[in-house]
């Protein structure tokens with residue numbers, strides 16, 4: 001099994017020092033930077049927009065993993081791509097199969113990756129199997145969208161396992177997002193997640209570098225146990 005990727009979520013970082021926070025995460029070995037975009041409509045918070053992505057694009061070469069928690073991803077995919085996003089993920093609650101196929105084309109035409117996301121109560125869509133070749137990443141939210149620092153919802157783990165089974169025959173990442181911390185990483189990895197998004201457990205623990213390194217150590221140990 002490949003190494004699990006860690007994607008620190010800057011929603012939980014100090015927004016007055018995003019550069020400093022991103023560089024600390026990068027130095028500690030982050031694999032990508034997770035950027036949560038909330039529009040105050042799909043999710044009950046307002047966070048960051050394309051201008052923020054454009055600015056952080058200049059401070060790191062790490063892939064920028066953009067999670068669009070917005071009602072109208074068709075309108076905003078393009079500005080986020082232009083701003084320098086590497087992965088653009090949209091919620092299945094606001095797009096149908098046809099829109100997913102079209103958005104995937106738009107994103108991939110620019111050499112970027114396309115993901116779909118599911119809220120905790122949203123099942124894997126019936127059309128998912130038809131679209132496997134259009135999707136690079138499936139994001140399973142393990143908290144309700146909008147805010148960092150919420151408790152992980154273990155009831156999403158069966159959904160992660162089903163997604164991973166489907167992924168066997170396709171090539172995509174399964175990302176778990178929300179309430180991931182140094183304690184629950186082993187169960188999440190056992191369920192088969194390949195990307196861990198972590199906000200509060202990286203940026204609100206006092207020391208970003210040691211928090212990330214500790215998460216990496218737990219993740220590697222869990223992977224070793226799985227392959228033993």
Ligand code: DX5
Pocket residue numbers: 009011012034036067143144145146147148149150177178179180197198199200201
């Ligand atoms: C939830 C966001 C998450 C969140 C993660 O709305 O999609 O990415 O910021 O933060 P933690 O890890 O603190 O739950």
Ligand code: ZN
Pocket residue numbers: 009034035036067177197
């Ligand atoms: Zn997110």
